[in-house]
Amino acid sequence: MESVSVAQAATQSFFSKIISGSLLIAGTAIGAGMLGIPLITAQSGFYPALLITGLVWLFMLATGLLMIEATLWMPTGSNILTMTGKLLGSKGRYIAGGLFLFLYYCLMIAYVAGGAPLFSTFIANATGWILPGASGYVLFSLIFGAIVFRGVRSMDRVNLILVMAMAAMYVGIVSFGSQAINLSRFAFFNVSAAFAAAPVLFSAFGYHNMIPSLCTYLQRDRRALRLSVVCGTTLALIIYSIWQWLVIGSVPLEAIAIAKAAGQPASAVLEGIINNPWLGRCAAGFAFFALVTSFLGVALSMTDFMADGLRKITTTRIVPTLLTFIPPLGMAILDPTLFDKALGVAGGFGEAFLNGLLPVLLVWVGRYELQLEHQAMLRGGKPMLLILGAGSIAVFLLEVVALLF
Numbered sequence: 001m002e003s004v005s006v007a008q009a010a011t012q013s014f015f016s017k018i019i020s021g022s023l024l025i026a027g028t029a030i031g032a033g034m035l036g037i038p039l040i041t042a043q044s045g046f047y048p049a050l051l052i053t054g055l056v057w058l059f060m061l062a063t064g065l066l067m068i069e070a071t072l073w074m075p076t077g078s079n080i081l082t083m084t085g086k087l088l089g090s091k092g093r094y095i096a097g098g099l100f101l102f103l104y105y106c107l108m109i110a111y112v113a114g115g116a117p118l119f120s121t122f123i124a125n126a127t128g129w130i131l132p133g134a135s136g137y138v139l140f141s142l143i144f145g146a147i148v149f150r151g152v153r154s155m156d157r158v159n160l161i162l163v164m165a166m167a168a169m170y171v172g173i174v175s176f177g178s179q180a181i182n183l184s185r186f187a188f189f190n191v192s193a194a195f196a197a198a199p200v201l202f203s204a205f206g207y208h209n210m211i212p213s214l215c216t217y218l219q220r221d222r223r224a225l226r227l228s229v230v231c232g233t234t235l236a237l238i239i240y241s242i243w244q245w246l247v248i249g250s251v252p253l254e255a256i257a258i259a260k261a262a263g264q265p266a267s268a269v270l271e272g273i274i275n276n277p278w279l280g281r282c283a284a285g286f287a288f289f290a291l292v293t294s295f296l297g298v299a300l301s302m303t304d305f306m307a308d309g310l311r312k313i314t315t316t317r318i319v320p321t322l323l324t325f326i327p328p329l330g331m332a333i334l335d336p337t338l339f340d341k342a343l344g345v346a347g348g349f350g351e352a353f354l355n356g357l358l359p360v361l362l363v364w365v366g367r368y369e370l371q372l373e374h375q376a377m378l379r380g381g382k383p384m385l386l387i388l389g390a391g392s393i394a395v396f397l398l399e400v401v402a403l404l405f
Contacts, residue, residue, distance in 0.1 A: 017224040018231065020156055021214055024297065025232025027159045028207040030166070030239055031294015035114065035265035035287055037197070037204055037240060038247035042256045044194035046186045046248045050241060052194040053201060057237045059356070059391055060205040062384070064229045065377040066359035067211045072220060073372050079212045079301075079308035084358070087365045097309065099354045104209065104302045108328035111295040113336050114265070116140040118288040125284065134333045144292065145325045148299045149317050152217050155296055162296075166289035170239065172282035173270070174246060180274045181249040188253065198395050202351040205236060208359065209301035226377060250274065299324055356392030360385050 041049035074083050080100050085093035120136035123129055131139065147158050207229075218224045247256070247266050251273050259269040267283035306320030313319075364385050366372045378384065 014221070014224060017218045017221060018227050020160075021218055021224060021228025022231040022235065023163050024156065024159055024210060024214060024217075025207045025228055026235040026239075027163050027166075027293035028210050028297030029205050029233060029236040029294065031111070031204075031291050031297075034204065034240070034243060034290045035267060036200055038244050038251075038266045039256055039260040039269070040197040040200045041194070041244055042248045042251075042253060044190045044192075044197065045188040046245060048189060048191045048194035049197065049244050049248065052197055053237065053240055053244065056198060056201040056205055057233060059388065060202070060207075061229065061233045062378055062388055063356055063359045064208055064211065064233065065226065066363045066385075066388075067208045067355075068215065068222075068225050068229065069374060069377040070359060070362035070366060071212050071215045072222070073366055073374070076216055076220065077308075079305050081305065081308050083212070083362060087362050087370070092361075096354070096358060099358070100209075100302075100305055103351060103354050104298055104305075105328060107203070107206075107298050108295075108302065108324065109331045111291060111298065112137060112141060112328045112332040115288070115291045115295055116332065117336070118284065118291060121284055122288050125281070137329060137333050141325045141329045144296060144299065145321055147296060148303050148324070149321045151317070152213050152300060155300055156217070159293060159296060162289050162293045166286060166293060169282045169286035169289060170243075173267075173279065173286055174242060176276050176279040176282065177246050177250055177270055177274055181246070183249070185249050185253075195398060198398055199352070202355070202395055204240065205233065206351050206355055207232065207297065208355040209305075210297050213301055213304050222375065222377075246270070352392045352395040356395065357389055360389045360392070 037053075038049075041052070044052070070083055070087065071078065074086065081093055081097050084096035088096065116137040119140040120131045123131060123136075147155055211225075211229075214228065215225060218228065243266075247270055251269050255269060255273065259266075265287055267287040271280045271283045302324045303317065303320045306323050307317060310320060363378075364382075367374060367376075368382070380387075
């Protein structure tokens with residue numbers, strides 16, 4: 001009888017790991033990209049948009065599994081700097097560290113620039129209190145900086161509440177917004193434009209930064225980590241697909257182009273087209289919760305990264321947390337319109353290398369150069385790694401073309 005209860009407890013613990021891990025992965029992925037994806041993919045039409053979204057999901061799922069494999073070769077608590085230093089040497093460590101800072105500072109700037117106004121609107125709607133000037137940016141950073149400072153366990157609890165609130169708002173948007181779907185809008189096709197959306201989609205499916213912290217939190221359980229990545233990214237794929245169906249099917253292409261040029265989020269565009277006060281409240285709430293869940297994941301991983309790099313100088317989390325939040329806060333206050341620009345650059349350059357090419361390099365060196373003992377998290381051997389590496393370089397080149405032309 002005792003052995004049965006122990007087995008039940010272990011099973012419950014395993015499932016709780018998967019639920020926590022999946023929601024942390026999904027919460028990190030479903031964020032600021034949600035507000036910009038339909039504005040970019042609409043230029044190709046719904047079905048090409050669905051195709052490129054699925055391809056990017058498969059790619060990022062594969063490289064996420066590679067990142068788990070590389071992380072499990074390292075001691076508990078290791079982050080990008082330790083991993084790249086041991087597998088790629090000091091030069092690789094400095095390059096990866098620079099890319100990490102570039103990518104996640106871009107994302108942090110985008111999240112603060114996009115999240116603080118939503119936060120101010122949320123406070124105003126809930127309390128009637130209008131935050132003056134830059135105070136909304138400062139208060140937004142202080143509240144969520146305090147959560148990140150307390151670590152992954154604290155963030156897990158907050159993330160669960162935020163994901164549940166986001167899901168409720170999402171159901172409300174789909175319920176109210178689906179009444180305005182015009183099937184004729186799905187007849188538009190421009191396949192060549194779909195690939196231009198890849199950099200932003202890379203950013204939207206970015207969760208790899210959470211994996212080192214997640215490996216520690218889930219006690220390096222391979223099965224739980226694999227299932228968390230598969231379930232979490234699949235949940236993100238489903239939500240992104242329905243969201244694009246709703247926006248592309250409800251909003252005229254001309255209105256989407258105008259909103260994109262003005263830097264408005266997709267939720268605001270939908271609210272402007274459908275004159276329903278409940279939809280407006282759901283859209284504002286959804287945009288806020290979606291951005292914050294991703295913001296917390298990025299901020300936590302960046303704080304852990306800073307702590308890994310500053311280990312010999314300080315063991316407190318205060319300094320890494322301040323270094324994570326203060327520079328993006330300053331940039332967002334100076335230029336509040338940086339949301340779309342920072343998101344596109346982060347996806348095209350940072351994500352393509354750090355969450356695409358880097359996991360490929362780490363696993364290639366670990367498996368085939370250093371001959372480390374491993375259980376492959378992704379099958380396909382060298383051909384699969386070469387395909388993923390080529391895909392990362394292709395997305396980088398797409399962003400270069402987009403910026404130049």
